[in-house]
Amino acid sequence: MISFAIKTLLSNRSKLFTGVAGVIFSLVLVNIQGGLYLGLMKKASLLVDHNDADLWVTHKLVENVDLAREIPESWQQRIRGLPTVQKAVPYIVGKGTASLNSGHMEDVWVIGSDPDSMLGSAWGFVAGSRADLRRPYGVSFDEVDSEKLGHPQIGEWLEVNGQRTRVVARTNGITGFITMPYLFTTYNTARNLVRMPSGLTSFILVKLRPGKDRVALQQLIQQRIPDACVYLPEEFASISQRYWMKRTGIGISFGAATLLGLLVGLTVVGQSLYAMAIDHLKDYATLKAIGARDSDVCSVILTQTIWIATVGTFLGMLVVYLIANFWNSPLAPVYIRPLLAAASVVVMFAICIVAAFVPYLRIRKIDPVTVLIG
Amino acid sequence: MEVPVIETRGLIKSYRTGEHAVPVLRNVSMSVHRGECLFLVGPSGSGKTTLLSILGCVLSADSGEIRILGHDVKHLNPDEQAKFRREKIGFVFQRLNLFDALTALENVCIPLQLLRWKKAAAVSRSKQLLDLLGLGGLTDRNVTQLSMGQRQRVAVARALAADPELILADEPTASLDESSGLQAIATLKDLCRSLGKTVVVVTHDSRIFSFADRVLTLNNGQMKPSVHTDSLSAVRMDTNPPEPAKKAA
Ligand SMILES: Nc1ncnc2c1ncn2[C@@H]1O[C@H](COP(=O)(O)OP(=O)(O)OP(=O)(O)O)[C@@H](O)[C@H]1O
Ligand SMILES: [Mg+2]
DSSP states (O other): OHHHHHHHHHTOHHHHHHHHHHHHHHHHHHHHHHHHHHHHHHHHTHHHHTOOOSEEEEETTOOOTTSOOOEETTHHHHHHTSTTEEEEEEEEEEEEEEEOTTSOEEEEEEEEEOTTTOTTOOOOEEESOHHHHTSTTEEEEEGGGTTTTTOOOTTOEEEETTEEEEEEEEESSOOOTTOSOEEEEEHHHHHHHHTOOTTEESEEEEEEOTTOOHHHHHHHHHHHOTTEEEEOHHHHHHHHHHHHHHHHOHHHHHHHHHHHHHHHHHHHHHHHHHHHHHHTHHHHHHHHHTTOOHHHHHHHHHHHHHHHHHHHHHHHHHHHHHHHHHSOOSSSOOOOOHHHHHHHHHHHHHHHHHHTHHHHHHHHTOOGGGGTOO | OOOOSEEEEEEEEEEEETTEEEEEEEEEEEEEOTTOEEEEEOOTTSSHHHHHHHHTTSSOOSEEEEEETTEEGGGOOHHHHHHHHHHHEEEEBTTBOOOTTSBHHHHHHHHHHHTTOOHHHHHHHHHHHHHHTTOGGGTTSBGGGSOHHHHHHHHHHHHHHTOOSEEEEESTTTTSOHHHHHHHHHHHHHHHHHHTOEEEEEOOOGGGGGGOSEEEEEETTEEEOOOOOGGGTTSOBOSSOOGGGSOOO
């Protein structure tokens, strides 16, 4: 029955094309929506994901890496004393206001790293380097924010919170969920820029000795400093992402768009399978008249729907791959996770099978006597 | 004593149209013997196709008895009817109903696929049948690219594919010109005779009556003796089954 199914399908090009297009459209919509959503979520945890720290020590009430709360700097000494700790350094994430030459003001996010390790400092340099950030008042900015900052050139001064900084490096691809320009610098410069009160800091980043247990140390620090919250990077990343997801409801809007994509797929595939079945009612009636079982008829429709799903999936994922690789920008990153892409394919197949149900019911109803009378 | 291939007694069938039940078959009794080639004739609307559908287990009678190949098919459920059709009955439909997307060979293979034959076996049997019908060179041609007469022969090959004991044909020559009509019916009859099949043909076509072993006439839902015409005089006409079939006991 397989050759009957496929030949019938191929003899009906326009409907086949519609069905395949439905699958492609649906898969692309779902994956690009999902990819944009994940890309946005990735932005929410950008500072965590690009940081080599093994543990993040934060204020109890911190819900997001960009919105830090002050903690005692002295915690780092208490942490350094623990046996498996290789390094514990302070890290500043704070807000400032840049005054541009044009007279405009622009809110910026100042990130300050320990100057020895430069843990959590900028990446993706297109001009300058991490080492340049150690120069007095040296800051880096990202190309994405160039316009917001009035197109600063390397070597130029930029005023932040009334203090002078020097632009020493430019990066590409560092843009966060909060959409404000990140300025990376060293810890002390950042302290001054954001006017951090003495004895306080934003986070303490911990590096473990090689081969030591992260979770054990996490628990140990938590015991020693009950006022702190100690997170593994992946925990802190997902906390930061969830914060924005809850606050903005983007999960719902992306979810709705994704659902819509699946619904469109269901409708288009169902419609084209149904139209195809209607075109071939005579064939199905004939099959039944010469003794086909319901299962034979079912296998014909299933074969057709799986064929449509397979071809559509192949082409759809190709389009997704092209979009994700060639249309991606740091502002709207599309982040395709293989597992999610695979899940979308599974869902698509399930949808195609569901879509085959209505035509199947229609064909089941055919009375073979219509072949002879009627 | 051999069991008749078809035996009906007092078949009654009516169609419902809205409130009314329109009687189509009123008390049809007939019997057909193995190897016989029976023609069923009668005016349009007399119920020929309805009777053929009941004989082919596609339609159920309202009442009366019916045994096909010794089976009481009246009480079969739709699944059992389908099984009976694919194993025991070959159909040649009035409009042929070939599968247009398929080649001649694939069309003939379908009944065998329904019987779960292995592909190679199905192909070789189908080729053999198409050869027998003089279509050996056209097996891979799409059926839409064949002449009406050739398509007719593909339909006959498909009806014979599963080696059924009973062949039912509804107006098999309706769409053919005279010479191909005569040729088609001659082929059908020869083939069925040599393969020992029983054939029931519904037809209007008086040109082919001479191919019948026996002609039954249906009029207004009842079996009636045919009017003897010159062209039919050679054919034995009766409404009752030939005596030897009657149960001796
Ligand atoms: N589904 C149906 N519902 C109602 N009436 C029907 C139905 N099918 C057939 N009939 C009627 O039953 C009668 C017999 O139909 P049938 O098709 O058996 O006749 P026939 O002898 O084969 O005619 P023809 O030679 O024109 O093919 C006709 O009057 C027809 O209108
Ligand atoms: Mg008829």
